[in-house]
Amino acid sequence: MTWQKTSHIFTKIALKPLHTNLFNIVFLSFFLSLGCGTIYSQDIKKKKNAIGAVKQPDTSNKTITDTIKLDTVKTKKTFLDGKVRYVAKDYARIDQKNKKITLYNEAELYYKDIELKSGIIVLDYAKDEVYAGRIKDSTGAFTQYPNFKQGQNEVEPDSIRFNFKTKKALIWNSRTEQGEFKIKASITKKENDSVYFLKGARFTTSQNVDNPEYYFRTSKVKFIPGKKVITGLTNMVIADVPTPIALPFAYFPMTEESRSGIIIPSYNDSNTRGFSLQNLGYYFALSDNYDLTVLGDYYTNGSYAMRFESSYAKRYRYRGNVNIRYENLISSERGYPDYSKQTIYNIQWTHSRDSKSSPNSNFSASVNMGSSKYFQQSINQINVGSSLNNTLSSSVSYSKTFNTVPQVRTAITATHSQNTQTEEINMTLPSLEASVDRIYPFVGKDGVKKGFIKNINLQYNLSGKNSITTTDSLFFKPEMFDNALLGLKHSIPISTNFKIFKYISASASANYDEVWYNKTTNRYYDSEASTVVNETVKGFDAFRTYSFSSSLGTTIYGTFNFGDTKKIQAIRHVLRPSVSYSYTPSFEKYYDTYAMDATGKLADYTRFEGGIYGAPGKSNSNIIGFDLSNTFEAKVTDKDSTKTDPKKMMLLNNLNFSTSYNFNADGKTTLAWQPVRVSGGTQLFDSKMSVNFGATLNPYALDSSNRVINEFNINNGGSLFRLTSANLTMNYSVSSKDFTEKKNTQSVRNGGREDDLFGTNVDLNDSRKSQFNSESDSENVITEFFKSKIPWDMTLAYSLTYGNASRENEIIGNSIMVSVNADITPKWKGGISTGYDFVQKGITFTQLRFERDLLSWRMDFNWTPLGQYSNWNFFIGIKSGILSDIKYNKRSATNL
Template identity: 55%
Template sequence: MFINTFGYTQDIPNKPKPEIPAVKPKPIQKDSTTISVDSLIKPKPNLKVIDSVKNDSIKKPKEFLDDKVTYSADGRVSLNNKEQKIYLYDKAVVKYQDMEITAGIIVIDNNTNLIYAGRLKDSTGYSQQPVFTQAQNKVEPDSIIFNKENKKAIIFNSRTEDSGMNIFAPLTKRENDSTLFMKDARFTTAENLDDPEYQFISDKIKLVPGKKIVVGPTYMEIYGVPTPIALPFAYFPLSKEQKSGIIFPTFGEDTGSDRGYFIQNGGYYFAISDYLDLAVLGDYYTNGSYGLRLESNYAKRYRFNGNLAFRYENLLTSERGFPDFTQNTIYNLRWSHSQDAKANPNSRFSASVNLGSSQFFRQSVNQNNIVNSQNNTLASSVSFSKTFPGEPQVNVNATATHSQNTQTEQINLTLPTLQVSVGRVFPFAPKSGVKKGIIQNINLQYNSRAEYRITTTDSLFGKSEMFDDALAGMQHSIPITTNFKLFDYFSVSASTNFQENWTLNTIRRSFDENTQSVVTTDINGFDSFRTYNFSANIGTTLYGMFPFNKKNKNAKIQAIRHVMRPSLSYTVQPAFDQYFEEFETFETVDADGNTIREVEEFTRFEGSIFGSPNNRYSSSIGLDIGNNFEAKVRSKDSTETEPKKITLINNLNFSTRYDLAADSLNLAPLRINGGLNFLKDKMSVNFSATLDPYALDNNNNKINTFNIDNGGSLFRLTAANINMSYSLNNNSFSGKPESEKDQRQRDESVRANGRTDDLFGRTEDFTTRVYTEEDKERQKEKEANLTDYNYKIPWNLRLAYAVNYNNTRREDRIASHSLMFSGDIELSPKWTVGASSGYDFLNKGFTFTQFRFERDLLSWRMNFSWVPFSNLSSWNFFIGIKSNFLKDLKYEQRRQPDQRLGN
């Protein structure tokens, strides 16, 4: 009644006046029920109601369905008007908005607005299982009931996949916002869904497609066997965007240095933005040792990309109060930055930084740093260059460099080096056309270099004392060159170079009578000196062909081609005596008994940043001969009409000089260097040698007598070295392309200035490695070629051989002699073993040795690395799930290297 009263929107009419009856009415018994008088005398409603309000506040009810329901079937479509149902058989399809159901049989009930979908059954079993798809969410159940009105669904025995996670549930309820509630479900990342090697069983699961999975009490099964691995609840983000989260650590015990139990590589990952992230990781040992790592990656498309990493470790050995207790702090900073070429064509900024404690990689207790302990050099470079287009073009470059020897702990820094260069200017060139002749080809440049150089040690780095011996200066040079042809076969070039050197560091040298010693005093202040020189060069190219197919047209070697490039040069270096001074030193007595003082000569620019001027006149002739040998070989392919070219000797060079102005030892040693390639360029050999024509006296000093005149050979071998590298695999001689090595394995070595050929071992960071789609494709390719393992086993091998010989003063000794090797063998598509080692023939011992074992366990992976001996002996075992969702589910055990202090 209240609804009728207040829902009436028209004006209420006036109440009619009752008529007075002629007869007195009977008394009316009062009813306890209250009835609205208005409702009793309400006039008959008008069917055509005109609302006094133009826009009614009550909205028009929504249509029953928002869109059309389309359906089809390959078998038959049956309409039952009495039941208001539609039956679809054989490959039935129903589409409604973004929802699609495909099944063997579908029933559309228009009375209840429900859609039933199920499988077809025949003598062979069930077929055409339903597939429910909405947006990007896909569910494969045995049967489904869907409500068209509220878009809810009941799903039976469903299978759904989201971002690699496969979920099975006997009963699933789907809400209208696509949220799925599952009961007694199981989930896994295994590829074999019919017989998964592992799965998790959970009473309740909430799945929001593309966003998250929330599970209740859960336990793990391995091949159907329950395990004690259980969780009260779990949360799995499904967003394809990067998300912040906890990085699960590794647990273990350090028995080598008595640091106790530890956790390593645990922390938190911050997804700051789409362009920047940050990982904060830490290590902690129960004896008080700890480590901190900050790692950040950044990138902006078409602009730049890079990464930054800082590592700090405070290492305690043993326990405080014990006699063997020590404390040491080490650190390492890495920064890599590269600019996209499209960002700015006229300027470029790049950085490659690797600096820190010299003993960081040797003393670090983090497993990831063991392989890098073999690196002897840390190097850094940060540079910015700017080009100013025009005529002439101007280039400006600022560079800061760092070089650190981890053995001697010496550090060399330039902070910074500023270079300015002006492009070539041809003052006599014609305004149009080609430059011809000696005059028109005259050109000059201007180069300027300013540098601030620091030489210090690891212990003084970062302190004010590191600047005490710093050198600063600036060098200006103007080279003037020209070139021309002589007799059409000879190329002639001539040049002169003027240099002016500014320095802020000079010296004064004198003799102290009291101490009877030479005293050198450093002077800080501006000073300068100027030098110049002249050089000319004439060269040509000679070609020689030696055919071998005159008698036999089908000879394997068709011809050998020799290209020789001889050149003759002349160089004049004047003496700049004006920059040299003399002072008297010690008193000596000659044969006649006369007392004389020795005289010593020096220049105040000795030890300056760009060197000192020359005080000896030099006029020398140089001879250089370059050679290349190539062979034309008949191709094995009969369809090829031209022979193949093979390089036999690449750049076999000979060089020597003769100083016309020297009073003795005019002839410089003959230097030879070259390179060879063998076995389809799989083996490269580089060699060099120094041959001295002069003999040695009994004190092993060089004398002005040719060695052949002293009863020896024409030349005396004073130094030689050979470096050989060899890389091959099972496809090297089959003509098949070789597979590329995983780029991620190179990254750590490159950042640490190490080798990329695994000869120093391979960094195995199993915990943080992400299993990518490329890994999956590589594994599938192996399994697809399973028959290849019946007659061949994939393998690869890398060798490096080096020997150095020294005989400058009759040492006649091998300075170094070593062979390093690294290789991997795939025993099966799932088993890979590898090793890196070497042998030092000089010291008769093995170098750093590492063994690697890897096993693919379907959804799991197992790795084991072992350093069997040396002070770095250790091992690391890891087994974990490949999926990035569950990579924290792992078992890792390791043995830390023994105590490492100093070298």
Template identity: 60%
Template sequence: MQTKVNYIVFITIVFSLFTSDAFCQDIRNKNISIPIEKQRDTTKTIKNIPITNDTIKNDSKSQKKKQKLEGIISRGAVDYEKLDQKKKQVTLYNKAYFKYLDYELTAGKIVYDYDKKELYAGRIKDSLGNYSQRPVFKQGSQVIEPDSIRFNTETKKAIVWNTRTTYDEFKIKAAKTKKVNDSVYFMKDIIFTTSEDIDNPEYIFKTNKGKFVPGKKVVTGVTNMVIQGVPTPIGLPFAFFPMSEKSISGFIIPSFGDTNLRGYYLQNGGYYFALSENYDLTILGDYYTNGSFALRGTSSYAKRYKYSGNFNISYENLIEGERGLPDYLNAKLYNIQWSHSQDAKANPNSRFSASVNMGSSNYFRQSLNTRNVGANLNNTLSSSISYSKTFQSIPQVNLSLAATHSQNTNTQSVNMSLPTLQLNVDRVFPFAPKSGIKKGFIHNINLQYSLRGENRINTTDSLFMKKEMFSNMNSGMQHSIPLSTNFKIFKYFSVSTSVNYTETWVFNTIKKYYDENTGQVEQRRQNGFDAFRQYNMSANIGTTLYGTFNFSENSRIQAIRHVIRPSVSYSYTPSFEQYYDTYAIDALGTTINEYTRFEQGLFGTPNNQMSNIANLSIGNNLEAKVKDKETDEIKKVMLLNNLNLSTNYNFTADSLKLAPLRLSAGTQLLKDKMQINLGTTLDPYAINNAGQRIDMWNIDNGGSLFRMTSANATVNYSLSSTDALFGGSDSKKNNENPNVMNGGRADDLFGQATDLADRRKSMFGEKDEEQKESKGFYMNSIPWDLTLAYSVTYSNNNRNSEISNNSVMFSGSITPSEGWRVGFSSGYDFKNKGVTYTQIRFERDLKSWRLDLSWVPNGYYKQWNFFIGIKSSILQDIKYEKRNAADRIYR
């Protein structure tokens, strides 16, 4: 079916090639000799091609104009190139080829009859008598592979037998194709499929006759679907397929089903708009017989070497019950997603990016078009749109503008910044030498300047994009000038000092006062410019200590090294009491409270208490040098990634000057497959009977030196059949979840997300290389993977001594045979004694088709989803899906 324009151009090329001029040039270049008989011939040769010496040779009407070639011609064959003057034929045999412009023909045998102006290309027999070297015609990305081809170079009509071609995702085969003219082809006994192997396809569409208009359409007669050689009842009296190398607009057939509360439905039906090569648009909709409906728009766009992205917007109007009855409910949901990324090569000095996920707080919990438990359990939706630019000046200046959004789906609170301005001027060393190394206290003195301006909105989901949303918007700007330097003392100690000046501008403040009419303390918003200024200073001294313990040369462990990084710092912040006022809290004015008019500002409040704080921190890590058993190569192995402790002491505090001691540790085991993180908080102060900290050491109160107030431990373990531990090669698995943008997890501990609008994609992501290479129903190695996560938290703030959290989660998948994959996700909460979210997944790769079944056996999300359909986007409407999800009650 793909002969189309390729044959038209091919005939023209061959016609040009095998005229007398072109042919003779090839013969002369190949030095092919022509035997001449003893008697004198009555013919004359013009450039080695015999032409009969006729009396009408001077007739101007019989003389043909000289053909001109538009490019270099290349031809040849492995065995021979034969010229038969008697039959007036040229034959190329065994791996014959012909190239001209962007066209290429290869075949076992190519014969041209320059008397009949006919060309023939076909296969040849090998030593076993089997046909081989099928003709292959290529033009650009189009490839045609018939058994044989014959056409006339004058009439430009052609007949092709058993042609094979590929058009987009279609594989097409026709027993006989007849070319009538440049734009119409008639075909007989046609099959077409999206299967990779057209000689042994999983399914085909079969028809007896068809008409092909190159680049436009294919119209067929009665068409029947055949699966594994068995005809099915699926058929059409005729079929029409638009054929174009570009995207084509068209309808999307919806899914049909029924629910208990909303009745029958048509879901995910709509229209695809192929707007241009750079962007498209898909409009989908749902309708339920109880009046519920949904609309969704999806657009993808890209411009090579510039940018790419996609935009999704959804709106759902869900109805339950009957209007006028007590149980009637109408829920309106919406969600907006936008992802934009700029190519790094587009502009090195400026960049624009966007990652937006905002909408109704209950969208992922109530929507009927997505199944993403990870997003359901996530309590936060966040968005960011940013633009940054670097000015290549001296000093360098960096400017950025960003709009951010954060939404708590439990409290339905929304925080937005519209926008945030950030300006940073690079470090300036005023006393550094013009050349050479900066040394000492003076040379390293440097200063910076940064500006941050922000408009922030705190609102709720119900007031989003309404007038009330902007009424309490806060605005402000903050200037910061840090002055710092660093140097070394006693050769091994690094010292850094800094002084920071900050000036904050605000455009709205508050005033608190006692209202005698209401008998309450009132707060009034005051719009107008105001500012406060503050400064602080700090110093830090630290060093690094190394300790190495060496073993014998024959030992597998060659050495263990311990690295300690102690650090002591001091910070001083004076009191700025001038920015504080008082107000009475009763009518008599006997009780006075202190406040600052900058309380609700964007950048905090001025410090009203002098602060002298010393901080102590110690970092540790432990690593070993291990000799490989086979190669004797020395490798570094991390035994302890970190062991950190920190605390601080406030000299100016009237009590509880020492802060609790925080300990944390982390390591990786089993070739980084297992991550272990530990943490605990130790308080040196005792508590009273009410559970409050008192200014008394815990050891003086009859306890230990420190009182453990909390402790936590997390263990994550990932392993698979590709790990070296199980004989694999430690290849990385690329199983990116396409719905991470919704707010779900990248792993599948909470199950795999399902997009009901597009079920053609695998739940397991792309296949691993090990699975791709496996052959046969039974496999020697069975690919699998397993992820484990364990978390436990101990709480003892008020001597309650309890395990507040204790749970384990696991997920994995296994490929028992080629094409089959089974996945699972579950866990157990030891604290609440219950099974966590559980999902079981089955998938069958049927090559051209895909079958999957996901099942949630218990809980709020109890459901099952079944799908079978063709993978190809061209035939994505040929599918069957059925799902049974519990109707959700919205209250």
């Protein structure tokens, strides 16, 4: 601050306190306030008090009285009605004669909500104006451009003139940002705090407003900060070359709040449907909590599509979105042999609830249902990963916990599972689950659960289902409910666990089940129709079953030491053997007989057949099971010589063997020993590669017809076991950043994969988003020399399946798939997904994708050259959401 110059002026005027010079009195009041940085209207009254003791009988008393009369509030009020602060690096010069203050070099001035920084600032307090401009450095180049900030608005011009009283301003070569727009104008007139008029303006979303790759040029602009921009004749300029794209006027909303508006469509053409307008619609900004987007497509052959997309959220409560898609597809023309007409639809809904909003209850939804062929035939979805998936699934659930003693938990769930190949749909509308916490009736007051008796506990579980099985053609029709199955199951498990000989864990349990049905089956032979009739009997019926089970298990640790000087110092082997036994008695009392044919041959059946919870078993189940789990871990010398402790390395995450023996097997329909199932898995290369394998070993031999017989294979001249099947899968994922992020969330939501092995998901509704999982634009800058380590990622998957159940001894499946994405240059990205099937001897799904970052624009090309899903898509457009309708999108329609 220039305190020294101000104090000198003050001293000079103080020597003449009784002079009647009006200029000196006003000047004194002004600079006393300016030097202190604050000015108030009461300061004038203070002057009266300071000169008040003038009752002496001389002429100066009258003069003073006259001065007071002149210095009233009727005098023209200066602009300084608020706190003023200023500072300059070189000097702050005050010109009393011209009533100006000049601040030079890194000058700053603060007044009310106004902040002004510049190379030079000239304050004209006679006209209530301030001027700010650039200065030249030692090389003659302009530097220290003005920066004018008022409230939330900020302008960076070449120079500015501002009137403090009228709040009007003239700004030369202003640069400002409003939302995603960056605006530069040769002359800007600030009418008031809310209206600006611009002349010779250009606005862009480019980061460099002085040298943008594109901009909109217009001669006249009315600009209301935070609300809107209205322009006259507007012309689009790309690389400083005017284009034919022009509008007689333009309107751009600038508010940060969502606004309703029309969505501009794109033009396309199809070989089978003709010309089209796609993605024409309207966006409804309904409130801060939810919105709605309505989109539509229309083809000249009569095909059309409608899409409704809505997102909703309430902070700390819930969030979700809903997508409803409907398409009426007509191929070719009526009368031609390839003419077809069909309707497809898809409904997606996700909902999640914040656990803090209600700790004892929760509601969630994940829905993906609709036509089985939607993703194969949709005109607005290219999603091969979803197309190859055979299942669509949905779940909507509500759960609540009652904090009673014991605690009670309930859950109501509606589920949906749909096979897109068979078009069969299975639903539960709804299912009910309820349970009461475990009760330990023999635990004492000390609460210690130790031993066989004290560990005895029981529980109550209730399960209810309303199951519906239907097809695509009957979905949402009354007929889908005709074969609905309804049931209720009560279950009371009783269990205990204890130790035997300190090292063996033992458990024993018994289970009681009671099942209720609302309809059963009566089966008989109709002699007139010569057929067996299954008659549905409506009415309540129930059956009750019980079973027993027990198990023994332990853990054995073994360590093989090789010495501290060896690279592999030790191998640790952990074995977890277990033996289980289960017994379920026969419930023949629920079985009846019926005549199979006219001869009177009888067969057994139960009226509970086909029930949602099954039927009681007729034969005893008396099975003992054997399981052996293995884990192998090694201690190796660390490559880092500064570390003294060995490094742990997992050799095999698991190696499991399992089989069982049925004491009640008859040797004909059932065999005593079940095949031995072997499975295992491990991770290699710092967990970047996962390897899983499995095999099935059958101890029984085959006869000449390749049927399994009740004779051990080793007794039939073979080995101890027959290898009937085996499988191996390997997945290797690596990148320059080790795949720290997941991708393709929309593809997963549609039912596809997280990786790119079946290509990326291409949503044709909005192509502005990158297909690559790239960093933000601010981090993806062009450097003088491109990095030698190119950013990239790769996913490799290999699958091998062997079959020998009936001596076929062949490789059933053998394929490899790979997906690679890389930054070819700082602004070019490329990717490929492909593979090869060694059994079918052909290339699997292949997709090529390229993308060019054009700073404010984005261009990409996506091409699937082979197969029934062959297509290509080209897009170029502005990244900014506010200008998302400025684009060119062209794609093939070979598979549509």
